[in-house]
Amino acid sequence: MKIVVAIDSLKGSLTSIQAGEAIEKGIKKVDLEAEVVIKPLADGGEGCLDAQTAMGKAPIGVAKLAKKYGKLVLGFSGAVTKGATACNEAGIDAYFPIVRSAVSLEDAMKKKNAQENLICLLYTSDAADEL
Numbered sequence: 001m002k003i004v005v006a007i008d009s010l011k012g013s014l015t016s017i018q019a020g021e022a023i024e025k026g027i028k029k030v031d032l033e034a035e036v037v038i039k040p041l042a043d044g045g046e047g048c049l050d051a052q053t054a055m056g057k058a059p060i061g062v063a064k065l066a067k068k069y070g071k072l073v074l075g076f077s078g079a080v081t082k083g084a085t086a087c088n089e090a091g092i093d094a095y096f097p098i099v100r101s102a103v104s105l106e107d108a109m110k111k112k113n114a115q116e117n118l119i120c121l122l123y124t125s126d127a128a129d130e131l
Contacts, residue, residue: 051083
């Protein structure tokens with residue numbers, strides 16, 4: 001299975017490539033043979049998946065392209081708001097915040113914590129069953 005990881009940087013914590021590599025580690029825990037392609041993405045947002053995302057930001061462009069080929073689309077962001085449900089209608093099948101609990105901004109931005117959160121999220125999510 002080929003999986004494309006298109007992700008923005010996690011400001012002050014991980015570059016796009018580093019975040020993609022952390023996601024790849026989680027994917028490989030679920031499917032060792034998956035072919036993972038990491039594509040850096042700059043969406044212009046501040047790490048929040050919300051109703052504005054569904055209005056045409058880069059994640060929706062990626063989702064539309066993936067849907068054209070019948071692919072499952074998962075969204076990961078620093079935070080998710082109630083308005084993010086609009087992203088489902090725009091092509092994102094499921095979305096997840098990468099912060100596992102209430103933490104200080106300083107702790108959330110630590111590279112090690114961000115990597116662990118991404119890996120944990122992929123490893124424990126129900127969506128991982130789809131991978």
